[in-house]
Amino acid sequence: MRNQQATQLLFELSRPGRRAHRLGNPGVPGAEDAVAALPRNMIASDPPPLPELAEGDVVRHFVGLSTLNMSVDTHFYPLGSCTMKYNPKRNERIASLPGLVDVHPMQDESQIQGLLEMMFDLQTMLAEISGLPGVSLQPAAGAHGELTALLVAAKYFQSIGSDRKVVLTADSAHGTNPASAQMAGFQTKTVKSNGNGMVDLEDLRAKLDDNTAVFMLTNPNTLGLFDSQIEEINRLVHDAGALIYLDGANMNAILGITRPGDFGADLMHYNPHKTFSGPHGGGGPGAGPICVRDFLSKFLPGPIVTRATDEKDSGSYIYHLESPSEDSIARVRSFFGNTGVLIRAYIYLRTYGDGLRRVSEDAVLSANYLLSKVKHFLDVPHGERCMHEFVASATRLKKEKKMSAMDLAKRILDYGFHAPTVYFPLVVDEAVMVEPTETESKQTLDAFAEALFRITDESGEFVHDAPHTTRISRPDDVSAARHPILRWTDSSSDSSASDSGQ
Numbered sequence: 221m222r223n224q225q226a227t228q229l230l231f232e233l234s235r236p237g238r239r240a241h242r243l244g245n246p247g248v249p250g251a252e253d254a255v256a257a258l259p260r261n262m263i264a265s266d267p268p269p270l271p272e273l274a275e276g277d278v279v280r281h282f283v284g285l286s287t288l289n290m291s292v293d294t295h296f297y298p299l300g301s302c303t304m305k306y307n308p309k310r311n312e313r314i315a316s317l318p319g320l321v322d323v324h325p326m327q328d329e330s331q332i333q334g335l336l337e338m339m340f341d342l343q344t345m346l347a348e349i350s351g352l353p354g355v356s357l358q359p360a361a362g363a364h365g366e367l368t369a370l371l372v373a374a375k376y377f378q379s380i381g382s383d384r385k386v387v388l389t390a391d392s393a394h395g396t397n398p399a400s401a402q403m404a405g406f407q408t409k410t411v412k413s414n415g416n417g418m419v420d421l422e423d424l425r426a427k428l429d430d431n432t433a434v435f436m437l438t439n440p441n442t443l444g445l446f447d448s449q450i451e452e453i454n455r456l457v458h459d460a461g462a463l464i465y466l467d468g469a470n471m472n473a474i475l476g477i478t479r480p481g482d483f484g485a486d487l488m489h490y491n492p493h494k495t496f497s498g499p500h501g502g503g504g505p506g507a508g509p510i511c512v513r514d515f516l517s518k519f520l521p522g523p524i525v526t527r528a529t530d531e532k533d534s535g536s537y538i539y540h541l542e543s544p545s546e547d548s549i550a551r552v553r554s555f556f557g558n559t560g561v562l563i564r565a566y567i568y569l570r571t572y573g574d575g576l577r578r579v580s581e582d583a584v585l586s587a588n589y590l591l592s593k594v595k596h597f598l599d600v601p602h603g604e605r606c607m608h609e610f611v612a613s614a615t616r617l618k619k620e621k622k623m624s625a626m627d628l629a630k631r632i633l634d635y636g637f638h639a640p641t642v643y644f645p646l647v648v649d650e651a652v653m654v655e656p657t658e659t660e661s662k663q664t665l666d667a668f669a670e671a672l673f674r675i676t677d678e679s680g681e682f683v684h685d686a687p688h689t690t691r692i693s694r695p696d697d698v699s700a701a702r703h704p705i706l707r708w709t710d711s712s713s714d715s716s717a718s719d720s721g722q
């Protein structure tokens with residue numbers, strides 16, 4: 221049965237005089253005079269009408285609200301590009317051990333040797349997986365990693381007396397790519413995709429010149445395709461004297477199979493909250509470590525964890541936090557990064573060890589399995605085969621049944637699944653982007669494909685009003701104005717807003 225207290229506002233649950241606790245005199249000298257001691261102009265003569273509630277009402281209200289949401293722990297979450305895989309609880313438990321969470325950022329190095337050893341090993345593993353030896357753990361998110369790496373590139377060009385000003389981004393790239401380039405002080409130009417969803421080499425050639433600093437490439441790209449022209453891209457960009465930045469958000473597809481450093485990237489970021497069991501959401505704090513080629517290492521932000529042989533015991537090591545060098549772009553984050561997230565990445569990598577390749581193989585297998593089912597009833601413009609995700613299109617459904625990508629995404633909630641990403645990447649009309657990840661069973665994938673199939677068989681009108689079974693329908697929809705929780709909704713709002721992905 222639904223928790224009614226979750227669906228009523230705290231103001232509606234309020235009863236005059238109801239309280240959580242009535243504290244007696246705390247026995248602290250002067251405490252009873254605390255209100256009297258407040259400056260007169262800070263005491264409202266007419267206090268705001270705050271809700272008056274018992275503790276139980278408040279707890280039930282908020283716990284109930286939390287159960288109305290979908291999460292990876294409660295539902296299949298095929299949100300393309302976001303890699304919402306299930307994160308092992310064991311990693312959470314280990315990262316919460318008191319010896320790790322109670323460390324103070326100002327603590328002396330000698331007292332945190334264990335933690336520094338973990339961070340050093342993590343740097344080493346990230347370098348090995350990427351094929352790029354210079355690592356900084358400082359950035360606090362993927363986009364922050366992009367910005368940091370572009371600042372490194374800018375410093376590099378400055379150091380060789382070059383004034384290159386332009387960053388090229390692919391038209392299928394995540395919006396953070398051009399945004400990071402702008403923030404790092406570059407101008408941006410967009411390189412088109414060709415009919416196969418890969419980089420249009422003609423367009424790349426036309427836009428590359430001696431003002432190009434960096435080409436930002438996502439490979440596999442956001443269409444779930446590995447760009448088979450990578451050798452040619454590598455040659456063109458480097459012959460033009462520019463650097464290749466790899467947006468590593470899609471590393472889940474290639475771990476242990478190929479390495480960005482081996483296929484031409486000079487700099488890259490990881491998204492540990494997608495790939496290495498960092499927690500998702502809430503705006504962070506996350507982590508977006510970056511890796512760079514040797515010649516760029518001296519520009520990395522510090523501190524970086526280094527290792528030296530212990531002079532007193534040649535069989536063991538001492539770990540140091542090395543301050544940024546004078547060539548460095550300096551710090552981009554306080555202390556040495558969000559260690560809580562980095563510890564989870566360390567545990568994830570140590571757990572899989574040599575088996576890491578299997579993560580990507582299974583992620584690619586899951587996506588292809590689902591693709592092979594979905595393509596029978598939804599168009600997939602670029603995909604006979606895919607990497608870790610694929611992008612279907614609802615254009616035909618929209619024409620034939622007035623059923624948009626947004627309608628599909630809303631209706632799938634009624635079947636007990638989180639929606640796929642819709643309307644991204646922008647290069648596919650009515651995009652429905654599905655990323656199942658390696659942590660889902662065949663049964664879940666079958667059930668999801670079956671649900672999507674059933675929806676495409678339903679009436680467009682019925683699906684347009686979905687979801688029908690969730691507590692809240694479309695918050696920006698006219699019908700929501702009738703809902704008890706959403707009475708504040710402006711009933712004149714235009715239902716078509718949801719189709720534009722708002």
Ligand SMILES: Cc1ncc(COP(=O)(O)O)c(C=O)c1O
Nearest residue numbers: 301361362363394396467469491
């Ligand atoms: C392809 C791609 N690049 C970059 C990012 C930015 O990463 P973050 O959200 O960690 O800033 C994302 C995030 O979804 C992404 O999917």
